[in-house]
Every structure is written in C-alpha cells, then in structure tokens.
Amino acid sequence: xxSELRNAYAEQSARIRQAFEASxxxxxxxxxxxxxxxxxxxxxxxxxxxxxxxGPANFALVALGGFGRGWLFPYSxxxxxxxxxxxxxxxxxxxxxxxxxxxxxxxxxxxxxxxxTLAECDRFDANNLEFTVSLLDCRYLxxxxxxxARLHDKLIPRLIMRESQSLVQCLADLTRERHAKYGExxxxxxxxxxxxxxxxxxxxxxxxxxxxxxxxxxxxxxxxKSLLPPSARRQLExxxxxxxxxxxxxxFRHGRDDNALTWADQDExxxxxxxxxxxxxxxxxxxxxxxxxxxxxxxxxxxLEEIPAAWSxxxxxxxxxxxxxxxxxxxxxxGLVFLQQPAAVHDPQVLLRMFDFMAHHGLKLSTTTxxxxxxxxxxxxxxxxxxxxxxxxxxVILLEPYAADALRxxxxxxxxxxxxxxxxxxxxxxxxxxxxxxxxxxxxxRAIESLHQLKQSQxxxxxxxxxxxxxxxxxxxxxxxxxxxxxxxGAAVDDHVRCSLEIASHCLDRLDxxxxxxxxxxxxxxxxxxxxxxLRRDIFDAQTVSTFAEKMGTPERLKMLCLMTYADIKSxxxxxxxxxxxxxxxxxxxxTANYLNRHADQRLHANTGNENMLRLQALAPGAxxxxxxxVEGLPARYLRACTSEEVLRHFAMAQxxxxxxxxxxxxxxRHWYELTVVTGDRHALFAxxxxxxxxxxxxxxxxxxxxxxxxxxxxTFHFTDRFRTLELNLPEWERFQRSIxxxxxxxxxxxxxxxxxxxxxxxxxxxxxxxxxxxFDDRCSSHSTLLQVIAQxxxxxxxxxxxxxxxxxxxxxxxxxxxxxQMAIDVFYLTSNGAKLTADDQRKLRAALLQELNGD
Amino acid sequence: MTKVEAIIQNSKLEPVKNALHEIGxxxxxxxxxxxxxxxxxxxxxxxxxxxTVDLIPKIKLELVLADNLVEKVVQAITSAARTGKxxxxxxxxxxxxxxxxxxxxxxxxxxx
Numbered sequence: 030x031x032s033e034l035r036n037a038y039a040e041q042s043a044r045i046r047q048a049f050e051a052s053x054x055x056x057x058x059x060x061x062x063x064x065x066x067x068x069x070x071x072x073x074x075x076x077x078x079x080x081x082x083x084g085p086a087n088f089a090l091v092a093l094g095g096f097g098r099g100w101l102f103p104y105s106x107x108x109x110x111x112x113x114x115x116x117x118x119x120x121x122x123x124x125x126x127x128x129x130x131x132x133x134x135x136x137x138x139x140x141x142x143x144x145x146t147l148a149e150c151d152r153f154d155a156n157n158l159e160f161t162v163s164l165l166d167c168r169y170l171x172x173x174x175x176x177x178a179r180l181h182d183k184l185i186p187r188l189i190m191r192e193s194q195s196l197v198q199c200l201a202d203l204t205r206e207r208h209a210k211y212g213e214x215x216x217x218x219x220x221x222x223x224x225x226x227x228x229x230x231x232x233x234x235x236x237x238x239x240x241x242x243x244x245x246x247x248x249x250x251x252x253x254k255s256l257l258p259p260s261a262r263r264q265l266e267x268x269x270x271x272x273x274x275x276x277x278x279x280x281f282r283h284g285r286d287d288n289a290l291t292w293a294d295q296d297e298x299x300x301x302x303x304x305x306x307x308x309x310x311x312x313x314x315x316x317x318x319x320x321x322x323x324x325x326x327x328x329x330x331x332x333l334e335e336i337p338a339a340w341s342x343x344x345x346x347x348x349x350x351x352x353x354x355x356x357x358x359x360x361x362x363x364g365l366v367f368l369q370q371p372a373a374v375h376d377p378q379v380l381l382r383m384f385d386f387m388a389h390h391g392l393k394l395s396t397t398t399x400x401x402x403x404x405x406x407x408x409x410x411x412x413x414x415x416x417x418x419x420x421x422x423x424x425v426i427l428l429e430p431y432a433a434d435a436l437r438x439x440x441x442x443x444x445x446x447x448x449x450x451x452x453x454x455x456x457x458x459x460x461x462x463x464x465x466x467x468x469x470x471x472x473x474x475r476a477i478e479s480l481h482q483l484k485q486s487q488x489x490x491x492x493x494x495x496x497x498x499x500x501x502x503x504x505x506x507x508x509x510x511x512x513x514x515x516x517x518x519g520a521a522v523d524d525h526v527r528c529s530l531e532i533a534s535h536c537l538d539r540l541d542x543x544x545x546x547x548x549x550x551x552x553x554x555x556x557x558x559x560x561x562x563x564l565r566r567d568i569f570d571a572q573t574v575s576t577f578a579e580k581m582g583t584p585e586r587l588k589m590l591c592l593m594t595y596a597d598i599k600s601x602x603x604x605x606x607x608x609x610x611x612x613x614x615x616x617x618x619x620x621t622a623n624y625l626n627r628h629a630d631q632r633l634h635a636n637t638g639n640e641n642m643l644r645l646q647a648l649a650p651g652a653x654x655x656x657x658x659x660v661e662g663l664p665a666r667y668l669r670a671c672t673s674e675e676v677l678r679h680f681a682m683a684q685x686x687x688x689x690x691x692x693x694x695x696x697x698x699r700h701w702y703e704l705t706v707v708t709g710d711r712h713a714l715f716a717x718x719x720x721x722x723x724x725x726x727x728x729x730x731x732x733x734x735x736x737x738x739x740x741x742x743x744x745t746f747h748f749t750d751r752f753r754t755l756e757l758n759l760p761e762w763e764r765f766q767r768s769i770x771x772x773x774x775x776x777x778x779x780x781x782x783x784x785x786x787x788x789x790x791x792x793x794x795x796x797x798x799x800x801x802x803x804x805f806d807d808r809c810s811s812h813s814t815l816l817q818v819i820a821q822x823x824x825x826x827x828x829x830x831x832x833x834x835x836x837x838x839x840x841x842x843x844x845x846x847x848x849x850x851q852m853a854i855d856v857f858y859l860t861s862n863g864a865k866l867t868a869d870d871q872r873k874l875r876a877a878l879l880q881e882l883n884g885d
Numbered sequence: 886m887t888k889v890e891a892i893i894q895n896s897k898l899e900p901v902k903n904a905l906h907e908i909g910x911x912x913x914x915x916x917x918x919x920x921x922x923x924x925x926x927x928x929x930x931x932x933x934x935x936x937t938v939d940l941i942p943k944i945k946l947e948l949v950l951a952d953n954l955v956e957k958v959v960q961a962i963t964s965a966a967r968t969g970k971x972x973x974x975x976x977x978x979x980x981x982x983x984x985x986x987x988x989x990x991x992x993x994x995x996x997x
Contacts, residue, residue, distance in 0.1 A: 566896045569927070569941070609917035613895070613942050619929050804930075 034069070038136050041065045046103070046281055053303050055274030062101040067092075067170060069136070070109065074171040077129040078122060082171050087114035088122060089172035091180070093143070097166035098233075100273075103280035104287075107133065108163055111144040114176050119144060139286070147176065151184050153192040158199045161188070165237055182249075189244045197241055201333055204234050212603060215322045216471035218459050222275050223288035227322025229272050231329040232265060238332045260400055261328045268321035271304040275318065278303045290318070292461050312459055319457035319468065323441055331396055334364050359386050365395035374401045377414045381422035384439055388429035394438055402442050410447055419448060420540040427508035433478035436512070440470060451536040452512070454519020466602035469518045475600035476511045480504075480592060490611035494595050497588050497618070500849070502700065506546055507589045510553035511596060529554050545672035552586060553593055560594040564613050568620070577617065578624040582669040587625065591618040625666075626817075626845055626856050627809035659683050662738025664843055670733060679743050682707040686741070691770045695762060701730055701747045702755060708773065710740040715841050716831035717779060718744055721772040723825035724782035725765060726752045726790075732827065732846035744844075783825060790824060799852045801882045805871045813842050813858040814866040816874075820882050822853040833877045834859060839866065886981040886994060887955045889962075891946045892918070893974040897966040898944045904965035905948075908957050912997070914947040922975065943974065949981050951994045 045065065049058040070090065071082060079085045094108035095101055111126050113119045126144065133140045143160060153161055164185055169177040189196065208226045211217065215227035223229050236256060243251035257265065278298055279288055290298075292311070298304075299314035309317070358379055360367045366387060373379040380402065387394065394402070414422070426435055439445035446453045455469035465472065483495035501507065513536060517528025533554050537547045559580065566573045581587040595614055599606040659680045660668070668676065682692035682705070692707040706718060715734050722729055731747040754761050771777040799821040806815040818830055827846060834841060834857070843858040861870050893901055898915065905913065919940035928937045950958055959976055967973055986996035 564895065565899065567894060607917055609919065609942055612938075615936075616929070616938060616942075619936060623929065 034072070034132070035136055038065070038069060042103070049277055049281065053274055053278070053301065055272075055277035055304075056270055058277045059100045059102055059273060062103060063096065063099045066096065066101055066107060066138075070107075070133070071171050073129050073132055077125045077132070079172070083174060084172065085118070085122075086173050087176055088112070088118040089174070089177040089180075090170040091177060092166075092168040092170050093163040094141075094166055097163070097168040099168075102273075102276050102286070104139070104283075104285050105280075106139045106141045106286070108141045109143070109170075110150075110167070111142065112150070112172075112176055112180060113144070113146045114173070115146055115148075119146065147179060147184060150180060151188055153188060153195065155195060155199055158196070158203065161192070161196060162200065162237060164188075165240055186244055186249050189241055190248060193241050193245045197238065200234060200237060200241075204231070204329075204333060212466070214467060214471050214475075215319060215326045216457065216468035218461065218466060218468065219289060219291050220318070220322065221288050222272055222279065222290055222318075222322075225322075227319075227324075227326035228288075229269075229276060231325050232269055232272070235261075235265070235325070235329040235332050238329075257328075258396070260396060264324040265328055268324045271317070271321045272325070274304040295459070315459045315468075316457045323457075327399075327441060328396075331365070331393065334393060354390055356386075359383055361390075361392060362395070364392055365398075366392050367395050367398055368401065371401060374398075374405050375408070377409060378422070380405075380409075380444070381414065381419075381426070384435045384444075385422065385426045385429060387438060388426045388432045388435035391431040391434065393434075399442060402444065406443060406447060409444075413447055415448075415539050416541040420542060423448070423540070424505040424509070427477065427505050427512070430481050432481060432508065433474040436474050436477070437471075440474075449512075449536060451516050451532045454532075455516055458519055460518050464601050464605060467600070469515050472600050473512055473515055476514075476593075476596040477508050479596045479599045480507070480511075490606075490608065490615070493615060494592060494611075496849070498592055501588060501592075502585060502698070503546070503549070506549045507553065507593060510550045510557070510589075510593060513550070514554045514557045514593070514597070526555060526558060545674060548672075549586065549589070553589055556580065556590055557593055557597060560590055560614060560617060561598070563617050564610070568613060568617050574617070574620045574624050575628075578621045578628070581621060581625070583666075584622055584625050587618065587621055627806065627815055655684070656680055658739065659737060659741065663735050663743075666843070667733075667735045667743070679705065679707055683741050683743075691773050693766050693769060695766055697755075698747070701749050702727070703745060703747050704769070705743065705745045706769070706773070707741065707743050710736055710742045713832065713835035714742060714773070715744060715844060716828055716835050717773060718746065718769070719831055720779050720783055720825065720828035721769050722746055722748055723828050724772075724779065724786050725768070726750075726754065726786060726824075728822075728824070729827050729846060730848045732844055734841055734844035736842065783828070787824065797851045801879060803875050803878055805866070805875070807865055810858060810865075812865065813860045814871065816857045816859055818853070818855045818857070818878065818882075820853050820855075822848055822851050826853055826882075827855065829881050830855065830878065831857075833874065833881055837870065837874050837877060838862070839870070839874065886984060886997070887950055887952055888979045888981045889946070889948045889950060889955065889958055890977040890979075891948075891962050891966070891974065892920070892943050892976075893946065893962070893966040894968070894972060895942060895944050897974075898946075900965040901946065901962055904961040905958065908954075908961050910948065910950070910954070910958060910961075912948065916945040916947070918943050918945045922972075941972070949984060949997060951997065 042062070042065070045058055045061045048061070049055070074090055075082065078088070078090075089112045091097070091110040091112050092108065093110050095105050096108050101107070111119075111122075113122075126142075130140055130142050150164065164180075167177075167181060167185070169181075207224055207230065211221070211225040213226065215225065217225055221228060239256045240251070243256060275290065275298065276288055278301070279290065279294060280286065282294060282297065295311040295315055299309050299311040302308055303314075305314060305317055355361050355369075358369055358373065360369055366383060368374055368379075368383070383394075383398075386392070413419075426432055429435070436445060439448075440452075440456065446456055452470065455473070458469040460469055467475065480498060483491045483498050486492065486495065498504065510533075513533040514529055515525065516532040516536075517525035517530070520528045522528050530551060533551060537550060542550065559577070563573060563577050568574075578587070581590060591614060595606070595611070598610060598614075660676070671679070678694065682694065685692055686707065686709065690708060694705040694707075696703050704722070708714070719729060719732075727746075727748040728751050729746055729748045732745065734742065734744045736742045750756055755765060768777065772779050772782075799819065801821070802817075802819040804817045806817070809815050820826065820830075831841065831844075839859045839861050840863075841857055842860055843856075845856040847854045847856075859866055861867070866874065891901070902913070905911075919942055921939065921941050930936070946962070948958065955978065959978070962976060983992055984994070984996040985992050
C-alpha cells in the first residue's frame, strides 16, 4: 500500500518538476504540489482516521503555514494541525494519528505535525510565536468542519484582537533579528531567497502584519484581496512570482529545502531564464533579482514602521516626538516623511533637501512620497540638477549621520543614478569575490556608513579611527571618494582602479568640483588599495614607510586614505576587518604620520622638475623666473600642503611686498578662519603673529610657517573665533587685519593687548590635564633640530612657546601646529645661527619651556 | 603524516604561497597571529601617546602533508620567507595520527 502511494507520489512529483522545467512557473508548481499533498493527506485520513472525509466528529485536520497558504515548494515542510474539540478525541485517535504521520514520513515528506485542542490554540505563547502565526494561514483539509469553523471564525479573530500588540511586537523583533543576521541588506552576493531581507519571508511578514491590523480593526477575517494597498500589490505581485520561481528552481536543483542562491545557481538560473523572459547574463539576472527583493523589502519595512504605531504607546510617544521635527517643507508621521506640499516634488531642490532631511534625522520616506517621486523622475531626467549646485546638496547629504540610508533610498528610487549616472554600472552589481559579501553599490554605502558610525562605536579601534575622522578638514571629499571608488568594477577590465578613476573624473567634471578638491578625490580613488598593499609588506621597515609617506605627501591625505582603507575593508564583510588588520593599519598610519612631521624640511629646488612646480608654471606661464625664485628653498612640504591656487596667491602677495611689506589674506572656512601672512623674515615674527591672534581672543588650532631662500615668510594660521568677533561684526574683519599689521610693524603694544585679554578672560580650570612633554630630535633633518612640544592647550600658548625661541635666538624654519581636544601638539624645526641646536642650546631651551609651560 | 606550522612575516605570505603552489601544494590554512621570538616589539609615539607593539603581527601557515613532501615544503617555505634578518619566523613539524575528510569519511593521506 505504502509502496503504491510512494510510487504515485514520485510520479506526480516528477510531473510537477517537468512542468516547472518547461515553464519556469513557480507559482503553478507550488499550487500543483499543494493539490498533490492535499490528495495524499486526505487519502491517509480516510485510511487511518475516518472513511468519511468530513468525519469523525470533534476532530479536524488543518493545513498551516505554507501548506495552508497553498505554497508548498518542492521540499518545504508540511505543517499539519490535528485539531481536537477536547482531550477525548485526542486520546481516542492517538494511535491513528501516529500511523497517519508515520506514513507521511515513510514517503520522505518533512511533516511538522501539531496536536492541539481548541482551548490550547487559544493560548498565545511568545516562545512559540511560529504556531500562532501559522494559524493565520490555516485551511480546512478534513474532519469535522464545525470544529475548524470554531477555530477559524471565532477563536483566531478573538486571539488576534486580544494579543495583537504582543504578536506584532514579537513579529517585528523576529524580523529585525532575521534582518540583522543578514546584515540588514538585500544586496548579498549570494542571498537566501527565503530568509534574507527582501526574501519570501518578508513578503509573508508584510501579509501577516496587514492581516493582524485588519483583524484588529474588523474583529474578523478581512477580504484577503484587499489586505495590501493597491500600490504595494502592484510592486509585490511580480516580485512574488519571480521569487516563487527562484525558490522552486533552487529546491529542484539542490534536492532539499536549501534557499541559498549561490554563484553556480545564478549562472544556471540565468541560463534557464528563471523568472525572466529571455536569456541574460548572471549579473543581469541578479539585477532583476535585486529589483524584486528591493520592492519586497521596501514594502515590508514600511509596514514594520507603520503598524506598531497603532498599538504601542511608547512607540507612539517616540514617533510623536519625531513628528516635532516636521518643518515647512516636510512632515513626519510615524517616522515616515511626507511632503507638506505635494506639488513641491517637482522642485529638484526640495527633493534633495528631503533626502538631506532623512539623512539628518534617520527617517524613511512614506509610500506616498516614494510614489510621487517615482512619478516626477521622467521630467527630472530631462533637466537634472548638476554642477556645483548638485555637489552643494550632495555634500550636505554625505555629511549627515544617516547619509548611507538616504543614498540607499535614492538608489532604490533610481534617483541616485539619475543624478550620478556614473553609479549605474554598479547598481546591484554582483562581482564574484571570495571575500566580498555585498553588491558593489551596497559595499560603497556601507563604507560611508561605517565612517559615520565611528563616533557612536564602543570598539577601541573605531574610537581611535574616529578621532582621526574628527580631525578631517573636508570629510565630504572622503565620502565622495568612497561613493565612487569602485565604479570601475562595472566594466569588464582587470584594473578596476584605473577605470574607477576615469569614471570618477567625468563625474567630478559634472559636479564642477574645485580643482584642488577634484585632485584630492582622484588621489584617494587612485590610491585606495595602496595602504592594503603596504600591509602586505614589512610595515616596520623604514623604507616601506618612507615610500608610502612620500606617496601620501600630506598628513591630511594620509588621514583620509587611512580612513578610506579602514572603511573599505570593514564593508567587505562583517568579519573582514580583524583587530589584527585594524592594528596594522594604525601602525602604518602613526609611523607614516610621524615620518611626514619629521621629514618636513627637505628643501625645494625650482629647477629639479618637481611635478608640482611644473604644474605651477603651467598655471602661471607669464610668471617664469619670478615664481621659481619664490619657490626656491621652501620646504617640499609647502607644495604638498598648499594647493596650486594657494601657492599662486602667496606668490602674488610676495610680489606686492615692495609696496606693502605685510601682506595678509583672511578667509573663513567651514571649521575655522584662515589667516595667511606673507612678509619678510624678522625677529620673533611667528611669536608676534601668534601673540596678536591670542590678543584678539582667537584660538589657534593649526599653523604652518615656511620661509624661502630669499627670506620671504609664508605663515598660515587656522583659528577659531572664540568670541564670534569676526562672525558677528563684518566691519571687524578690517579692524582685525589693521591691528595685526600694526602689531607686526611694531606700532601696537602687543604685551599690553595680551595682558588686557588675559585679565578679561580669567583662568578656567582644564577639563583634562595634559602633561608637558618636550622632545628634541637631531637625526631627522640635515640642518635643523626638530622640537616637539606637547602641552595643555590654553590661550596664548603658541605665543609663549615661540617667544621663548626668540629669546634663545632660535629661528623657526618650519612650524607644524596642531590641536587635539585640550592637547596642543606643536612641531618646530629650529636653527640657531644657521645650524642645528647644540646640546647646550637644547638643555637651556628645554628648561625655559618647562618653566614657561609648567609655571602657571 | 606531518603537520607543518610556519610563522612568517606578513610580507612573505604571497612569495611562500607561490613557492608552495609551484611544488604542487594547494591546501593550507592561513591565520593572522601576533607574537614574538627574539625579535621584540617596538614603541611608537604619536601625538604624545605611546603605542607599544610588543606582539608583532605575523602570519601563521598550517599544512598537513604526506611525509614524503615535508622536506620539499620546508625548503620552499624557508627559501621564500628568508630575508636573513631577525623576525623571519620559524617552522614547526609534528606528527599527525590521522585525517578525516568530513564530506565522505575518507581517512589517512587520501583525505589530505
């Protein structure tokens, strides 16, 4: 008997498989298998339980879960409920149920049976959520229809109404847990079509949430066709057809309930046109997969956001708090963004501001807003925002804490590729690489996200790298580099870096970036694998470090590349950045940073064909000899630290020294003001400048001092305006510069100005105590002595240190001033009478500095 | 069968892998490790803080081989990883009783 059944089952299963292989129609295959299993279980019911399909009394057979939905994939579990009125039938049919189940197992079917009385079904157990959820898909198969009707029509609606809050909460928790297991992203190189975000489980979850919500409102079963809104159904139905075909294909191919879509499966699915009308490459087929998975993920996460608000008072309170951030353009309801004026969606500026709003607050778009954006995309495509205006909006978004989420939303709506067509080639792109887990675009978004998350992270390494990140002057350039660094992977070439560079170059042209910014972005993209390459060399070898340092050129570029490498590796897969790698990157970073500070005084010779020199001459062809003479003898670091535009400006200022011996240039940057002075060298010039700034209440955070062979000094001070003097009083800019000039000319009494400033400020206690450290190094320069001073930052500190130098007749060749929190880190290259400091000079200077700095 | 454990410099992983591939050895386990022998770590100062690297990052290779291959493999590793300076690493050899291929229960050298 069982062998006949087994043969019949095998024959029918083979027929379903043949039909699937011919049509690729997954929906039809699961429906046919459901019918086949219904016939089998009803047959077994007649054989083992009751000759009459609708008997016996008080006992029913119910299909649950996927079987109940009519979705039996080739190797899915068969969920059955043996439903009893009470324990009497349970006892009476125990042996019969065992025989029934045994026969299904003998057919090698994966039966998941549950035996419950009606009263037991009415209990909600948070630890067995699956059972309650599976009831939502229950379907009558055999036995007492009255018992089933009591379960279906009365008990389940009552249970759902009573437990809806807990049920939704548990469902949401399980979903978030499942999504977290898959890194919260649809974009896996080898996704699981059932459980990964955007998989079939998400579709089920969306339906369950909608069903619970509807039952809670209606007190009964809603019409299943109107469960999801039409806009969601429009997106979900094709996605569901596709995923059903893919899962069916995987089950047949693997011969078990294995839903992982491996690279080999992708090749085969593409070749066999699974879910697509014609043969495509595996990469193109995966783009179709991601398109559908993205639609399911979007709808399910929106439902997750929307539905809990109906019940949880805490959640509502939080969402109500979030709704306060609504403004004239956008309103926030239940964490979702709506346009205040729907017509404003036609304005590209409003659109970009909306993504900035999302990126700032960590919000999602409402379905309505998404729909509106999709409607305007065709008209936006004809006149997309571009040039500096687009870059202005884009950089603001990139700098926001939830930039990656906003970029994902833009990508999902095809807005990102409309604005930056260069990203089209990497949209949902699978590049097969043993280490990478995500598509190329998702990898880039994750890299951006990982830098934003450095600040909140508790990890020791994130904390260290977070400190460097906080010091960046132009983090937006690093973010843009990360967005574009792998665009070349879309081209079928071996050297993706070269290709990314070309693509990025076009993109930067369209964004109309400043030449120096463009140079930085291209530098980072070109060298984004450089630090990883250094990690494969001997990182403790001085030659490795010096070669790398020369390539980096400036500390700022080193910081950016170090962070880029850190973020790039971290976004490959969650395990890629081991503490071992993080430590090695850090080691390379600090040795290279130290190298750059300690080899800062190599002098430039204008005739040596230096690349920067050649570029300068090309930019100012008429300047000829004069510019060579200006650059001659400046430290090599000067050309690395300054852009070509800045060098030309300094050169122009130097040309005016004959008519006005003190040339100043003041400008405001994002973080601080920048004052450049070009003048002839003189005694205590640096100390005087530092003092004048301190007397105005300015806090010097960085400074560079350079001089050329003919004694022209280029000193640049970056300072914050502690009392907002310049910010609030535009006329003060003029007075400030006049004051600096008169101090330098010796016309104003600097000591009196400083005394007045210090008296008015009083002394504030330091939050963190920094111990003074003074370190001399004679080895790292051929003609000067390096002095590093680490001390508690305080008003007038730089003036006090540099005045000591002047007092001891030490000349500053180069000054590299930096501040980290309350710690001043100042490096000076000093000479005395044109030579290195003698041991005696160093001893006296050390004593004087210690007295000056510790004497407070 | 013999287990070969080789501690080498990070920079020598590629040359050693290539040398092993050349003599037909494909399978190996690579671990990122830290440690030191006679080559002690060093201290780097950065922004007034002291960063001491007392356990130096190294690469550890593990291979289990048929005995007749051992000398060839040792030769390949030493010649590819040697710089002649302190810190080149070490190779350890130990006996292995048996090997089992999990997929099909194959045992002994056939499972390697």
